[in-house]
Amino acid sequence: MTSYYFSIIGTRDNPVYEFEFSSFKNSLAMSTSTSVPGKSQFSASIKEMLPFISNSSLDIIEDAQWTTNLFYLGKIDSFYGLLVNAFITQGNIKFVLCYDVSNGTTQKYDDSSIKQFFIEANDLYVKCLLNPFYSVNDAIVSPDFDLRLKLIAKKYL
Amino acid sequence: MKLYSIYILNKAGGLIYQNNLDPSLNRLTANDYLVLAGTLHGVHAIAAKLTPTIVGKDSTSTTSGTDPTANNALLLSTGKVQNSNTNKTGLGSIETDLFNLYVFQSLTGIKFILITSPNPILQKQHEQASETFRHLYVLYSDYVMKDPFYSLDMPIKSQLFDLKVGELAALV
Amino acid sequence: MSKKGDDIWKNVDKINSELFTLTYGSIVAQLCRDFNHNYHEVNNQLDQMGYNIGIRLIEEFLSRTGAQRCQSFKETVEVITKLGFRVFLNIQPAVENWSSDGRSCSIVLPEPNPLNEFVEIPPTKDLWYCQILCGILRGALQMIQLDVDVNFVKDTLKGDDKTEIRLKLNKILKDEVPAGED
Numbered sequence: 001m002t003s004y005y006f007s008i009i010g011t012r013d014n015p016v017y018e019f020e021f022s023s024f025k026n027s028l029a030m031s032t033s034t035s036v037p038g039k040s041q042f043s044a045s046i047k048e049m050l051p052f053i054s055n056s057s058l059d060i061i062e063d064a065q066w067t068t069n070l071f072y073l074g075k076i077d078s079f080y081g082l083l084v085n086a087f088i089t090q091g092n093i094k095f096v097l098c099y100d101v102s103n104g105t106t107q108k109y110d111d112s113s114i115k116q117f118f119i120e121a122n123d124l125y126v127k128c129l130l131n132p133f134y135s136v137n138d139a140i141v142s143p144d145f146d147l148r149l150k151l152i153a154k155k156y157l
Numbered sequence: 158m159k160l161y162s163i164y165i166l167n168k169a170g171g172l173i174y175q176n177n178l179d180p181s182l183n184r185l186t187a188n189d190y191l192v193l194a195g196t197l198h199g200v201h202a203i204a205a206k207l208t209p210t211i212v213g214k215d216s217t218s219t220t221s222g223t224d225p226t227a228n229n230a231l232l233l234s235t236g237k238v239q240n241s242n243t244n245k246t247g248l249g250s251i252e253t254d255l256f257n258l259y260v261f262q263s264l265t266g267i268k269f270i271l272i273t274s275p276n277p278i279l280q281k282q283h284e285q286a287s288e289t290f291r292h293l294y295v296l297y298s299d300y301v302m303k304d305p306f307y308s309l310d311m312p313i314k315s316q317l318f319d320l321k322v323g324e325l326a327a328l329v
Numbered sequence: 330m331s332k333k334g335d336d337i338w339k340n341v342d343k344i345n346s347e348l349f350t351l352t353y354g355s356i357v358a359q360l361c362r363d364f365n366h367n368y369h370e371v372n373n374q375l376d377q378m379g380y381n382i383g384i385r386l387i388e389e390f391l392s393r394t395g396a397q398r399c400q401s402f403k404e405t406v407e408v409i410t411k412l413g414f415r416v417f418l419n420i421q422p423a424v425e426n427w428s429s430d431g432r433s434c435s436i437v438l439p440e441p442n443p444l445n446e447f448v449e450i451p452p453t454k455d456l457w458y459c460q461i462l463c464g465i466l467r468g469a470l471q472m473i474q475l476d477v478d479v480n481f482v483k484d485t486l487k488g489d490d491k492t493e494i495r496l497k498l499n500k501i502l503k504d505e506v507p508a509g510e511d
Binding site for chain 3: 127130131132133134142144
């Protein structure tokens with residue numbers, strides 16, 4: 001079962017939001033072996049590396065953004081079996097998704113569903129930005145945002 | 158009907174706006190206009206006291222319109238604009254051979270006074286006056302009340318309002 | 330003179346609701362920053378701003394609708410909810426909880442509230458985000474000689490089940506009613 005680490009990084013390379021989860025697909029079938037559906041399966045050593053992996057991909061994102069006119073940049077990096085996909089918003093906010101495919105998974109990773117996930121996450125981010133009490137680069141602490149993002153994750157990943 | 162002059166009085170009877178729409182009119186001094194306004198305000202109030210109450214209840218003259226409850230019920234049920242003139246028992250109009258004078262009062266106590274040329278067909282004249290008042294009140298709410306630098310009950314200096322009143326007078 | 334149609338709804342100028350929501354949101358957020366998140370002060374400022382709007386907006390309301398003096402407070406509240414809120418915000422709140430003396434009642438704003446879209450307020454029990462509405466009602470009613478207390482008692486932004494404004498008629502300023510009415 002694939003585990004994911006999703007982070008939003010602000011215009012000053014500051015962390016805005018992070019979220020760890022695992023694929024909800026087949027979670028019923030797997031429920032015997034794993035405890036909580038949606039709980040990430042990253043090993044402890046990887047877990048502490050995740051923010052670094054995300055941030056180390058920022059240079060690549062900034063190079064990649066000039067090579068395409070799309071906001072979805074696709075798979076841009078890999079790190080010891082962890083793949084990194086990225087999306088950049090019109091406001092220069094980066095969405096980074098790290099996920100692990102080597103962890104005994106049979107599930108084929110699906111680029112178009114990651115793309116859909118990013119697009120809907122962006123819609124959600126825009127709604128959050130419209131809140132008058134939120135300003136750009138603030139950490140997102142809204143429980144509502146959290147919940148909705150989880151629903152999107154459940155739908156696509 | 159030709160508009161000679163427009164006066165606007167605040168709720169205390171102070172003149173806050175005066176516009177001679179006919180350039181051929183003799184001008185009074187600023188003080189005389191204030192006295193005139195104050196006098197009209199007083200006469201209007203006295204007239205309200207003098208009005209026989211029996212007649213007042215069910216008279217349906219053109220300026221006073223219907224009774225308030227029916228008016229509001231009609232407003233809510235149809236969504237059509239009603240006559241916002243609340244001048245029921247005060248001085249409503251003066252009609253002479255030389256000029257006619259009409260008084261409109263809003264619920265907030267603002268008075269609009271029109272001085273017009275006389276017209277032998279009074280019925281039509283009343284309708285025109287009430288239509289003019291409606292437009293004038295809308296202009297007042299738009300160009301005076303929505304001017305953030307206008308303070309309530311003070312003289313109206315807005316050139317934009319002058320311009321719009323001029324346009325309205327040209328249409329009458 | 331060209332006679333405009335007399336249907337009130339068709340003659341109301343409209344603006345983009347998101348522009349309106351965002352403008353109001355920026356005002357409230359800026360006030361919160363200016364007063365260092367002293368939310369009581371922010372409420373007061375919003376109320377005062379609303380009052381200044383209300384004493385002017387009443388003329389707009391009367392000139393566009395032609396409403397006449399109401400004979401009871403019940404009628405007043407009916408005109409406010411069915412006509413006032415509808416003309417200016419395109420919503421029609423419900424009226425509930427009349428007191429037995431008929432001098433106080435609650436206005437319940439329907440969802441979605443056009444002022445609240447996108448908004449998540451800071452974690453506080455003090456801020457009444459839509460307080461400006463109270464000021465507007467208080468100001469407008471004062472201009473037609475009604476002394477009314479207006480305040481919020483519930484707000485969905487704070488997790489309440491509804492957004493409720495309480496109105497309480499203190500007195501009718503009979504001395505200030507202009508001469509010439511019935």
